[in-house]
Amino acid sequence: MKKMPQSKLRKPHHHQPIHKKTAQARTDRAAWVAMILFAVLGFVIGYFASGGEAMPMIVGTILGAVAGYISGTMMDRSLK
Numbered sequence: 777m778k779k780m781p782q783s784k785l786r787k788p789h790h791h792q793p794i795h796k797k798t799a800q801a802r803t804d805r806a807a808w809v810a811m812i813l814f815a816v817l818g819f820v821i822g823y824f825a826s827g828g829e830a831m832p833m834i835v836g837t838i839l840g841a842v843a844g845y846i847s848g849t850m851m852d853r854s855l856k
Contacts, residue, residue, distance in 0.1 A: 806848045806851040806852050806855065807844075807845055807848030807849050807851070807852055808848065809848065810844040810845070810847050810848030810851065811841050811844035811845045811848055812841075812844065813844060814840040814841060814843050814844025814847070815837050815838075815840045815841040815844060816840070817840050818836035818837050818838070818839055818840020818841070818843070819833055819836055819837045819840065820836075821836050821840075822834070822835060822836025822837065823836075
């Protein structure tokens with residue numbers, strides 16, 4: 777009579793770890809670049825719209841950075 781294979785007694789496979797950090801670091805740059813560019817654009821728009829007052833420039837910079845982050849993460853998703 778044949779014996780059934782005893783797979784639980786076999787040694788486990790040793791797989792090499794997959795390093796995806798280089799590919800991820802390359803695609804995550806779009807969010808940072810877009811966030812910085814949009815923040816500068818928001819600052820410039822706030823400066824010209826307010827005539828040099830500080831509060832609209834700060835609001836424009838923050839809103840620009842948020843819009844840049846959102847558009848940058850959308851670009852990152854489309855690149856993956």
